Amino acid sequence: MNIILTGDRPTGRLHIGHYVGALKRRVELQNSGDFDEVYIMIADAQALTDNADDPIRIRSSVLEVALDNLSVGLDPDRSVLFVQSGVYPLTELCFYYLNLVTIARLQRNPTVKSEIRQRGFASSIPVGFFAYPISQAADITAFDATVVPVGEDQLPMLEQCREIVHKFNETYGETLVMPRAVVPENEAASRLPGTDGKAKMSKSLNNCIYLTDDSETVRQKVMSMYTDPGHIRVEDPGRIEGNTVFTYLDALSTDDHVAEYWPEYANLEEIKAHYQRGGLGDVKVKRFLIKVLEEIFSPIRQRRAYWEARIPEVVDRLEKATTVATAKAQATVERVRSAMRIDYFANDTFLREAIERYT
Numbered sequence: 001m002n003i004i005l006t007g008d009r010p011t012g013r014l015h016i017g018h019y020v021g022a023l024k025r026r027v028e029l030q031n032s033g034d035f036d037e038v039y040i041m042i043a044d045a046q047a048l049t050d051n052a053d054d055p056i057r058i059r060s061s062v063l064e065v066a067l068d069n070l071s072v073g074l075d076p077d078r079s080v081l082f083v084q085s086g087v088y089p090l091t092e093l094c095f096y097y098l099n100l101v102t103i104a105r106l107q108r109n110p111t112v113k114s115e116i117r118q119r120g121f122a123s124s125i126p127v128g129f130f131a132y133p134i135s136q137a138a139d140i141t142a143f144d145a146t147v148v149p150v151g152e153d154q155l156p157m158l159e160q161c162r163e164i165v166h167k168f169n170e171t172y173g174e175t176l177v178m179p180r181a182v183v184p185e186n187e188a189a190s191r192l193p194g195t196d197g198k199a200k201m202s203k204s205l206n207n208c209i210y211l212t213d214d215s216e217t218v219r220q221k222v223m224s225m226y227t228d229p230g231h232i233r234v235e236d237p238g239r240i241e242g243n244t245v246f247t248y249l250d251a252l253s254t255d256d257h258v259a260e261y262w263p264e265y266a267n268l269e270e271i272k273a274h275y276q277r278g279g280l281g282d283v284k285v286k287r288f289l290i291k292v293l294e295e296i297f298s299p300i301r302q303r304r305a306y307w308e309a310r311i312p313e314v315v316d317r318l319e320k321a322t323t324v325a326t327a328k329a330q331a332t333v334e335r336v337r338s339a340m341r342i343d344y345f346a347n348d349t350f351l352r353e354a355i356e357r358y359t
Contacts, residue, residue, distance in 0.1 A: 007041030
């Protein structure tokens with residue numbers, strides 16, 4: 001079977017970086033017909049590893065993330081959109097896997113090291129956060145995921161999961177499915193910068209374009225985007241490298257967009273070439289990006305309005321999907337317990353062994 005497991009941390013509204021880096025590809029994979037099961041996890045338990053003192057932030061974001069997924073085209077009849085903390089077998093799996101990973105190995109994980117620096121934990125690292133690669137391995141293996149869509153920055157996490165799968169199967173026999181990563185095909189989509197040109201989009205930096213933004217808000221944000229500070233006059237040659245507007249166009253625009261909204265050019269490369277030699281102003285390029293974003297955002301807004309008018313149905317679907325996910329994960333736990341020989345009361349084997357030993 002081909003099975004996908006992926007998800008989002010509910011720490012706020014999802015933005016266009018999430019869309020190009022994960023959500024768009026997620027919907028494409030769902031609609032490809034290549035997968036037997038698709039699991040989309042709202043990773044609230046994982047989000048608590050560095051937000052334990054603010055659970056209301058997580059609680060208030062769960063429904064937002066669900067709506068964001070539905071608005072980009074996730075089909076709840078084809079994908080299981082569930083809440084992580086409601087799937088209790090995941091905690092049990094994580095507990096067993098803790099014994100298969102050393103502290104030294106976690107300390108070497110590049111993603112863990114990077115995120116510890118970003119959050120300023122220094123030596124005061126919550127154990128839950130430090131061990132979350134192991135929790136992720138539990139999430140992935142619980143659903144027998146064969147494919148895990150990730151950004152390149154998350155590849156070390158998947159490699160850690162693969163190591164755990166290998167160690168478990170080597171120790172207890174072939175039990176767990178070995179997953180593989182699927183990374184964004186578009187390099188620009190792997191890490192979209194903030195509108196101010198900073199490498200990371202952040203709510204605190206106020207440099208995000210959210211999936212919930214209306215047309216006017218998107219227009220204002222694009223018109224204030226960081227471009228090339230040396231491109232002062234229209235006739236000046238401009239730089240593409242580090243120019244946020246062109247990074248967004250690389251990630252989002254297609255030849256069809258050029259044909260529809262800027263037909264005097266054959267493709268984006270011609271637009272870039274004109275900008276680089278001079279004679280093309282930032283305002284024109286930004287207006288083109290606004291049209292591209294409006295075409296992308298318009299159906300997203302329509303679907304969100306549809307689901308916002310049906311909140312009881314959304315909550316009901318989340319609850320039922322979480323029940324489905326729990327059953328799937330529980331089956332994996334039972335397989336794991338059997339492989340580890342700790343399923344004492346699942347059948348009469350333990351009793352028969354005891355009788356043979358004491359009689």
